[in-house]
Amino acid sequence: MILISLLMNAQLSGIFSSDCYQPETRGTEYRGTLNATEGGYTCQAWDSHTPHEHLDYSPESHPTAGLESNYCRNPDKEVKPWCYTTDPDIRTDLCPLPECHGRPYYLTSGWNKYCYRHKTRGTEYRGPVSTTIEGYTCQAWDSQTPHVHDRTPQRYGK
Numbered sequence: 001m002i003l004i005s006l007l008m009n010a011q012l013s014g015i016f017s018s019d020c021y022q023p024e025t026r027g028t029e030y031r032g033t034l035n036a037t038e039g040g041y042t043c044q045a046w047d048s049h050t051p052h053e054h055l056d057y058s059p060e061s062h063p064t065a066g067l068e069s070n071y072c073r074n075p076d077k078e079v080k081p082w083c084y085t086t087d088p089d090i091r092t093d094l095c096p097l098p099e100c101h102g103r104p105y106y107l108t109s110g111w112n113k114y115c116y117r118h119k120t121r122g123t124e125y126r127g128p129v130s131t132t133i134e135g136y137t138c139q140a141w142d143s144q145t146p147h148v149h150d151r152t153p154q155r156y157g158k
Helices: none
Strands: 003-005 082-084 092-094 115-117
Touching: none
Parallel strands: none
Antiparallel strands: 003 115, 082 092
């Protein structure tokens, strides 16, 4: 059974595997605590500009990318998670995370709350996620603002 993530942001940090990354998403959902690179360099904290100044990827510019501490992340959809390094001569490096290769990359403690089954197209999903992958807040089902629709709880049940 294929599981598809409904949301990739820091609020879900506890449900994703910390020992591999999903190749289909290039690891944009990775929220583990690995903080060293393939070259053996220590990762620079995302909110630090020493030794590498960077305004393009910071916790402020990408609030849903999980740019916390000095953990490997992939805010720009690079080939896999990466980080800025603490070595003044090496700006960035990829992190040594393996691909998940077909195994679920959600921990069993919460996947059903944050993901849906591809086979049923999400019809059974009843989780608490209310933000899209792009970071937009979802409109409440019982609201007709800003979009008028006929998919209401009264019509479809809860």
